[in-house]
Amino acid sequence: MGVTTRSRPDVHTAAELIDESLDAGHVCSIVGRCTVAYDGRTQSTLPAGERLVVCKPDGTLLVHHAAGHKPVNWQPPGGTHDITLIDGELHLQSRRDAPDERVEIRFTDLRQVSAYALEEDHDRDVTGSEDDLRQRILEQPTLVEEGFQPRMTERETSAGPVDIYGVDANGTPVIVECKRRRVGPDAVGQLARYVAAAEREYTTKTVxxxxxxxxxxDRAERELTQHELKWVALDPIHSV
Amino acid sequence: MGVTTRSRPDVHTAAELIDESLDAGHVCSIVGRCTVAYDGRTQSTLPAGERLVVCKPDGTLLVHHAAGHKPVNWQPPGGTHDITLIDGELHLQSRRDAPDERVEIRFTDLRQVSAYALEEDHDRDVTGSEDDLRQRILEQPTLVEEGFQPRMTERETSAGPVDIYGVDANGTPVIVECKRRRVGPDAVGQLARYVAAAEREYTTKTVxxxxxxxxxxDRAERELTQHELKWVALDPIHSV
DNA sequence: GCCTAGGTCCCGTAC
DNA sequence: GTACGGGGCCTAGGC
Structure with missing residues (x-):
């Protein structure tokens, strides 16, 4: 319904609110001064500073500071949050397995603690993805080149699944790799891998x-030339 | 110092608090029901739902729902936030250039609006990165193989910069690509690109x-074999 | 559980 | 500004 908020709470009040809220499946926001330590896939520490900490009931933990899109520290969903009081300080530990990792936040100052239920949410509907680009090609294969015929999507090679497999006007196998945005050398490498694998595995000599x-x-274009591959300019969004 | 919070504010109170706080360089958190529309690199819409919206003074916008690490909608830093009242609704629009994109949030219900100053923050100190792995090798090159001698880091090829360039016991050029975690076929493709480019560009025949x-x-290992490349097991964290 | 590739990836760094 | 690769990437979809 509403939001439960404690301004400058003492540690006991804060601990109780956070504990009960997470148990109830609510989201918690904590504004305060804290240190953060991470140990898992790497190790990291963060000196004391003012941050916004968000705990979600699915185990997600986000530590945001004043700037930037990415949290300065975090925990992906799947773990559990634990609140403890140690030496009069509020400690929030978030642990998960696979990979085994933990974040420990120690608050030296609590400016605000809030808790609120957020109902389950719908997914967002996106247009302009790589999948839309693939769809465009399947509906209008001549956008790739005259005579191109798609035969299969996600066809497996030993190097991985290819976006679109088909044949050209001469019946020669063609592997199509779609990217929704400007590409660099990595995309050329990906396509080259698929083509090399297909040439080893398909009965045809050339792919x-x-x-x-x-x-x-520029660099990607040079790489393309080296591998005798072709680039076709096409946007995921259909331009009329 | 503290946090300014309005519970169930009317739209005018909310608009004023958000406007003034962002102007003052403070962070705003808004809990409420809203729709979100994004137009830029792609387009997306999100139906009405309960979310936590965070606006940072650097232009960052985050729309979080009850679950997951990633915001369900967002704007990276660099843009500007704009608050407007339209038909009695609070609208928050975040725009940026390069790329040109905008997020528009329409609140149909405001449960809480908070604003607070967060001081500039330090960066976090991380150990276990790819750079640590590279450092380990430079300090102890025999970890790569007996007789390996590093000569250069970030040496350029037409395919991109290689992590470590050196020579083996026979004086043959060696390109070393470091990854801090388990690798798949993409990393092999990257190394293969560098080696192919080096073979074209260096005076030596073999690299x-x-x-x-x-x-x-497994698949990456097969790709390695195909390209006659070698893998050496090594961790970024020094194990005693 | 692992593997594979996409992402409005974000981000730093070099040019 | 563009470009290139790293990231505790995260996440979805297969197997």
Whole structure:
């Protein structure tokens, strides 16, 4: 319904509110001064500073500071939060397995603690993804080139699954790799891997590779040439 | 110092608090029911739902729902926030250039608006990064193989910069690619690109490629074999 | 559980 | 500004 908020709470009040809220499946926001230590896939420490900490009931932990999109420290969903009081300080520890990792936050000053239920949410509906680009090609294969015929999507090679497998006007196998945005050398490497694997595995001697993307960097274009691959300019959003 | 909070504010109170706080360089948290529309690199819409919205003075916008690490909608830093009242509704629009994109949030219900100053923050200190792995190798090159001598880091090839360039016991050029975690086929493709470029560009006929990583997938190992590359198991964290 | 690749990836750094 | 690769990337979809 509403939001439960404690301004400058003492540690006991804060601990109780956070504990009960997380148990109830609510989200908690904590504004205060804290240190953060992470141990898991790497190790990191963060000196005392003022931050916004968000705990979600699914185990997600976010530590945000004044700037930037990314949390300065975090825990992905799947773990558990634990609140403890040690030497009169509020400690929040978030642990998860696989990988085994933990974040420990020690608050030296609590400016505000809030808790609120957020109902389950819908997914967002996106247009302009790589999948939309693939769909465009399947509906209008000549956008790739005259005579191109798609035969399969996600066809497996020993190097991985190819976006679109098909044949050209001569019946030569073609591997199409789609990218929704400007591509660099990595995308060319990906396509080259698929083509090389297909040439080893398909009965045909030659396999062509075509990269679909709105634009391409100079270096990527040079790499394309080296591998005798082709680039076709195409946008995920249909431009009329 | 503290946190300014309005519980169930009317739209005018909310608009004023958000406007003034962002102007003052403070962070705002808004809990409420809203729809979100994004237009930029892609387009997306999100139906009405209960969310936590965070606005930072650097232009960052985060829309979080009850679950998950990633915001359900967002704006990276660099843009500007704008608050407007339209038909008695609070609208928050975040715009930025390069790329040109905007997020528009329409609140149908405001449960809480908070604002607070967060002082500038330090960066976090991390150990266990790829750079640590590279450092380990430079200090103890025999970890790569007996007789390996590093000569240069970030040496440029037409395919991109290589992590470590050196020579083996026979004086043959060696390109070393370091990964801090288990690698898949993409890392092999990256190394293969560098080796191929080096073979074209260096005066020597043969260039060897060695992948350094704690572990490797089956498919990546097969790709390695195909390209006559080598993998050496090594962890970024020094194990005693 | 692991593997594979996409992402409005974000981000730093070098050019 | 662009470009390139790292990231505790996260996340979805297969197997």
């Amino acid at each position: 062509r590779g075509i990269l679909i993307a709105p634009s391409i960097t | 060897r490629g060695i992948l350094i990583a704690p572990s490797i997938t």
